[in-house]
Amino acid sequence: MHFPISMALPARFAGPLPERCDVVVIGGGVIGVMTAWFLAERGLRVVVCEKGRVAGEQSSRNWGWIRQQGRDPAELPIMIESLRLWQGLAQSLRNPFSFRQTGVLYLANREESLARYEDWLCHARDQGLDSRMLGRRELAERLPGAADLWQGALFTASDAQAEPWAAVPALAAGAVERGVTIIEDCAVRAIDLEAGRVVGVATERGRIRAPEVVLAGGAWSSIFARAHGVDLPQLSVLASVAQTDPLPEVHPGAAADDEFAFRRREDGGYTIAGGSEHDFFIGPDAFRHFFKYRKAVKKDFLNTHYRWLAPRNYPDAWNTPRTWSKGAPTPFEAIRVLNPSPNLATLSRAAAAFGRAFPGVGRPRIRATWAGMIDTMPDVVPVIDRAPRLPGLTIATGMSGHGFGIGPGVGRVVADLVCGREVGHDLTRFRLSRFSDGSEIVLGPSL
Ligand SMILES: Cc1cc2nc3c(=O)[nH]c(=O)nc-3n(C[C@H](O)[C@H](O)[C@H](O)COP(=O)(O)OP(=O)(O)OC[C@H]3O[C@@H](n4cnc5c(N)ncnc54)[C@H](O)[C@@H]3O)c2cc1C
Numbered sequence: 001m002h003f004p005i006s007m008a009l010p011a012r013f014a015g016p017l018p019e020r021c022d023v024v025v026i027g028g029g030v031i032g033v034m035t036a037w038f039l040a041e042r043g044l045r046v047v048v049c050e051k052g053r054v055a056g057e058q059s060s061r062n063w064g065w066i067r068q069q070g071r072d073p074a075e076l077p078i079m080i081e082s083l084r085l086w087q088g089l090a091q092s093l094r095n096p097f098s099f100r101q102t103g104v105l106y107l108a109n110r111e112e113s114l115a116r117y118e119d120w121l122c123h124a125r126d127q128g129l130d131s132r133m134l135g136r137r138e139l140a141e142r143l144p145g146a147a148d149l150w151q152g153a154l155f156t157a158s159d160a161q162a163e164p165w166a167a168v169p170a171l172a173a174g175a176v177e178r179g180v181t182i183i184e185d186c187a188v189r190a191i192d193l194e195a196g197r198v199v200g201v202a203t204e205r206g207r208i209r210a211p212e213v214v215l216a217g218g219a220w221s222s223i224f225a226r227a228h229g230v231d232l233p234q235l236s237v238l239a240s241v242a243q244t245d246p247l248p249e250v251h252p253g254a255a256a257d258d259e260f261a262f263r264r265r266e267d268g269g270y271t272i273a274g275g276s277e278h279d280f281f282i283g284p285d286a287f288r289h290f291f292k293y294r295k296a297v298k299k300d301f302l303n304t305h306y307r308w309l310a311p312r313n314y315p316d317a318w319n320t321p322r323t324w325s326k327g328a329p330t331p332f333e334a335i336r337v338l339n340p341s342p343n344l345a346t347l348s349r350a351a352a353a354f355g356r357a358f359p360g361v362g363r364p365r366i367r368a369t370w371a372g373m374i375d376t377m378p379d380v381v382p383v384i385d386r387a388p389r390l391p392g393l394t395i396a397t398g399m400s401g402h403g404f405g406i407g408p409g410v411g412r413v414v415a416d417l418v419c420g421r422e423v424g425h426d427l428t429r430f431r432l433s434r435f436s437d438g439s440e441i442v443l444g445p446s447l
Pocket residue numbers: 026027028029030031032049050051052053054055056057058059060061062063064065066067186187188189216217218219220221224239240241332336337371372373374396397398399400401402403404405406
């Protein structure tokens with residue numbers, strides 16, 4: 001598919017590159033854009049540098065789910081705030097991204113899934129969420145015409161969705177209106193340091209002096225951080241997605257079971273995918289971090305297609321340089337927009353599963369396919385922290401497949417972290433040192 005946000009699009013955000021500012025944000029995905037938005041609201045001069053196009057990578061390729069359901073307990077309060085922020089953003093920007101609260105359903109193929117959902121409900125109750133279990137009968141009423149495949153479901157009516165390729169560019173335009181400078185085609189090559197402290201960045205277009213830098217580089221954050229001596233054990237997995245032709249409505253929101261996931265799109269089709277099925281390219285970082293990922297590998301082994309050799313210049317490809325000099329082109333310029341090929345076999349299985357689940361609709365015709373590289377951490381929760389040994393650097397990355405929905409909330413939190421304000425949430429779970437201080441890896445609840 002010719003993905004809607006690609007280098008074929010002329011740059012919409014073109015600077016100019018200032019000599020100095022208060023904060024440079026690396027990466028124009030949802031995390032970088034929303035961090036910049038809130039920093040500007042706090043009165044700071046902010047520049048977002050994006051090597052390719054705003055939202056060209058994960059932030060436009062995702063499923064578009066804005067869900068509280070199934071979140072790690074430490075993420076939940078930020079996600080609840082994020083949902084409130086989405087409501088306000090949709091209202092103030094006149095909702096060009098079709099934000100709507102249509103609910104999320106986790107459909108249980110097995111008793112064991114039901115038990116897991118029930119276990120998670122205690123977190124929902126603690127936070128006053130409207131999540132609840134649906135029995136077979138209630139589920140049949142909610143999904144009329146569906147085959148009787150599921151034992152029950154977990155449902156959160158207040159969960160939402162938005163069209164991601166429209167959302168993040170609109171949020172970026174809103175940030176610019178609030179005073180943020182966004183520069184596309186502008187890779188940050190390195191952080192400039194003086195006496196061990198951040199004093200700015202070297203970009204491919206020149207230097208910007210700034211006392212604070214935020215790294216929100218998605219799948220590229222790990223190689224960027226490592227080149228500065230910061231060990232960020234992040235890896236990426238390839239997730240494939242399809243868009244169907246318009247079809248009758250089976251559910252207005254989003255749903256998933258063991259075999260497939262779908263979201264009813266604004267255009268009357270569905271965004272569908274293979275549930276938790278994904279591909280993983282084995283590269284040098286996979287070996288380097290294997291020990292930290294052993295729990296995640298064990299849990300996800302059967303859903304993962306392992307592949308040798310990432311395509312050239314991918315973040316963990318064997319040929320990708322791990323060090324470079326500031327004056328020379330970097331890996332970030334070699335791939336402006338990471339546009340992996342989807343796994344069509346996965347998508348074909350997802351389409352078949354959709355057809356079995358909704359026999360009245362049948363197997364959908366696929367209109368378009370694409371894929372994205374999800375940046376993940378060993379425990380499937382992000383890193384949101386000040387870099388321990390690089391004063392002036394804040395890291396907000398590793399959103400682990402669920403950063404779109406929580407993006408506005410994380411942006412607000414990161415902005416306050418940078419400003420030295422009270423962030424209002426406990427960020428202990430998201431500290432970088434959890435991977436090096438001997439802490440046990442505790443997997444987040446990817447239900
Ligand atoms: C297929 C798929 C489905 C998903 N479904 C959902 C979902 O339904 N709900 C949900 O909440 N989340 C979902 N996610 C996850 C979500 O999309 C991500 O967690 C989120 O978009 C991450 O945002 P980000 O800003 O951290 O990274 P990105 O969106 O990847 O942005 C990082 C940006 O940084 C830029 N960059 C990197 N290095 C440099 C550099 N040195 N200089 C300049 N720029 C640089 C990159 O070009 C990129 O544009 C999904 C992801 C995928 C791929």
